[in-house]
Amino acid sequence: MEVSITQIIFSFLGGLGIFLYGLKVMGDGLQASAGERLRDILNKFTSNPLLGVLAGMIVTILIQSSSGTTVITIGLVTAGFMTLKQAIGVIMGANIGTTVTAFIIGIDLGEYAMPILAVGAFLIFFF
DSSP states (O other), rough: OOOOHHHHHHHHHHHHHHHHHHHHHHHHHHHHHHHHHHHHHHHHHHHSSSHHHHHHHHHHHHOHHHHHHHHHHHHHHHHHHSSSHHHHHHHHHHHHHHHHHHHHHHHHHGGGHHHHHHHHHHHHHOO
């Protein structure tokens, strides 16, 4: 099966158009549904660049995707919920979060199983 260069270019441009349209729809939906409460939460957690980096790391670790975190952040900026300054910190944190996730996967839990079980049992019995 042979693919022509024009087919590759048109597929790329079509995919890019769908992606940008999705960002716009997501931003409009966020703006319509969330309102001021989301704006206040985002301002609280991304007011400081260090907090923005930490928020980006946590979200990336939770959803296991720095691309997903970046797309959500771009949608929030497009919707007017975040400034570019806030978004830069979150995106930097997303990239760091990907590294932390890879590091966590590389840890050999067999070595730390007994101390983890002991801490868990302590928490169950005393809290």
